[in-house]
Ligand SMILES: Nc1ncnc2c1ncn2[C@@H]1O[C@H](COP(=O)(O)OP(=O)(O)OP(=O)(O)O)[C@@H](O)[C@H]1O
């Protein structure tokens with residue numbers, strides 16, 4: 001398959017005064033594990049809903065494996081397994097029946113649908129709950145079920161809208177493992193999450209969205225390389241004022257809990273020079289550690305830029 005899994009061009013969607021999508025363009029390659037990050041209200045769910053036909057965009061276009069999401073709605077929709085952010089489940093049927101119906105809706109014949117439902121429930125570990133209705137599942141089991149329902153049509157593109165919101169550590173790891181396995185087997189994954197660390201661990205590339213637009217798209221490593229690293233230095237002669245450093249790349253120095261903290265772009269390449277300068281000035285370095293910028297820090301910087309004006313206003317009011 002050579003067509004990208006998702007290609008969106010200039011998508012726009014307005015709700016009253018809110019421009020939920022404001023010229024969003026984004027390409028997700030076939031086979032990628034792609035993260036979509038952005039603050040609440042950035043337009044992530046709206047974008048996903050345009051792909052599955054739940055939202056009709058005002059402008060622009062989107063294709064899924066080359067199928068236009070409006071003109072070739074069926075083909076596009078059949079390629080997608082969606083675990084939505086909000087539960088929209090038929091609550092009155094046993095969950096295995098809900099899955100069989102879902103597979104049937106995607107054109108899977110009856111006996112195959114029964115097998116698929118069984119496989120999906122076993123994959124997510126709630127096969128023993130197959131005769132239970134959705135309402136009676138625990139919160140974590142509901143999350144597992146949503147993934148099972150996304151898997152039952154054997155999709156080429158799996159879209160997970162905050163699949164791990166509010167789940168415990170064990171379940172989060174289970175879900176990671178399941179979706180990693182799916183991706184290894186060739187399924188394209190689009191994941192939204194507010195656990196930035198989750199995107200850092202799982203995704204090949206991430207897009208950062210804000211105000212209905214794409215702010216950035218890159219690998220987690222490339223994004224993290226843009227942040228400032230922190231060099232944590234223990235000194236034999238701790239002081240209350242940080243020593244002066246003239247090394248190129250140093251952005252800031254401060255003393256915290258008796259340690260000298262130096263922020264710098266590319267911390268590990270700057271650290272040796274920092275150490276030499278300190279020792280040349282009579283300090284004795286007792287420990288040194290470089291803490292890399294996290295994706296979370298870079299994310300906060302990138303999404304805060306847009307709202308710089310708001311922050312200033314808030315500060316003025318406080319003062
Ligand atoms: N059906 C709707 N009617 C009116 N406004 C809507 C509707 N759906 C979304 N919006 C608005 O569009 C904007 C984008 O919402 P969306 O749900 O896409 O954000 P999101 O990035 O998924 O956020 P979250 O991280 O909170 O899930 C928000 O301002 C939201 O209030």
Ligand SMILES: [Mg+2]
Nearest residue numbers: 044045046085
């Ligand atoms: Mg959302």
